[in-house]
Amino acid sequence: MTRALPAPHRPQAAVDPPLLHVSALTVTYPQGRRRPPLRAVDTVDLQLAAGRTLGVVGESGSGKSTLGAAILGLVAPREGSVTFRGRDITHLGGAQLRALAPDLQVVFQDPYGSLNPTRTIGATLAEPLRLHRRWDAERARDRVEDVLSRVGLPPGTAQRYPAQFSGGQRQRIAIARALTMEPALVVCDEPVSALDLSVQAQVLNLLADLQAELGLAYLFISHDLAVVRHICDDVVVLYRGRVVESGPAARIYQHPQHPYTRALVNAAPLPDPAAQRARRLQRAAPTLTPPPPGVGPAGAAGCPYAPRCPLVQPACLTAVPALAPSAADREHLVACVRRDEPS
Structure with a gap:
């Protein structure tokens, strides 16, 4: 680790409207004629x-990447709204969505998959400047060199191809591409x-x-709560598309109250081998009281975490x-x- 990452301490303005406001957002996917649609994102509210x-934290299948895709306009929500800078962008498409791209960018988990292997890095990063801002080649080249630095x-990075870089360098290139258009919000999906x-x-x-340096806002999607606590001001924990816990990042990591959030915290490895071994033995020991008689898997009306929860009750x-x-x-x-x- 190159240096310790300080916990963020950025005061949130109480009077200014949020940059991003998601209200009761729901995204569903069909599962065939005999099964109800899957609610990948279920009435999610958040502000940034x-x-x-x-x-935005959760295990695989929790709906966190679908939530990010819906905010970016890549997935059409069934219900709810997404407001960016006071403007409802829920159902934008075509030219309107492309016009929003300079302000709303994304960094994906796999940078190599989002880079054209047949084009130089400079050509890839300059393309949005040529299309959206109509910059000439020289001005676009200067901007590309600036963000790469x-x-x-x-x-010389701009003259090379994606295959000539390591994974960490490619992720830096992906971040540079997101910065090229000077966005206000960057969605980081498992970066x-x-x-x-x-x-x-x-x-x-x-x-x-x-x-x-630039005053950016990040929506940081991850399965690792230990990573999120270092860079995030606030955290939303998703389980099966629903928010089960939210609040200040330090508070949630140090004092998780939902059993699912506690499981996520305990899943993160500890740097001390003795502490890690003690945690593993504690998880293996049958210290939790079994569910009361008659308590089984939750139905549609119950808590979605009930079938896995060690504290479940009627x-x-x-x-x-x-x-x-x-x-x-x-x-x-x-x-x-x-x-x-x-706890």
Whole structure:
């Protein structure tokens, strides 16, 4: 790890409207004529202010990438709305969506898959400048060289091809491409999950430095809550498309209250081998009380996490718990009937 990444301390303005506002967003996918549609994203609400970072965390299949795609206009939502800079962008398409691209960019997990292997890096990064801003070749080339230097890549990068770079360098190129149009919001979809730990730290440091320098807002999608807590101001935890916990990143990581969030925290490896071994033994020990008699898998009306929850009780099967504040922190919201119980 190149250097310790400081926890963000950026005060959120109370009077300014959010840069991004997602309200009751629902995305469904068909599952055939005999099965109801899959609710990949289920009535999700979130807000992101300019210059801040919101983490969206969950395991594979939780709906976090679908949520990002819906915000970017790549997936059509069934219900709800997405508002960006006070403008409803939920159902934009065609020319309107392309016009929004300079302000709303994305960094994907696999940068090589999003780079044309037959074009130089300079040609790829200059293309949006030529199409959207009608810049001439010389002006576009200068901008490309500038953003490549900002992400720490050496001179001559623009003349090379994607296959000539390492995974970490390609991710820096993907970040440079997102910065080319000077966006206000960058959606980072698992941007470091495919990288080595030391390279992960370098990319996270780079994202933090660029945010401080340029005032960017990030929607940071990840399965790793340990990574998210270092770079994010706030966190939204998704399970089966629903928000089960949200609030300040440090609060959620240090005092998780939903059983699913606790499982995500415990899944992160510890740097101390003795502590990691003790945690593994604790998870293996049958210390939790079994579910009460008659409590089985949750139906459509129950808590979606009930079939996996070690703390499940009959009340969990009657209705989906409301996302409500915890007793210790009004900004810390938890969708669990047993919120505020000790970990």
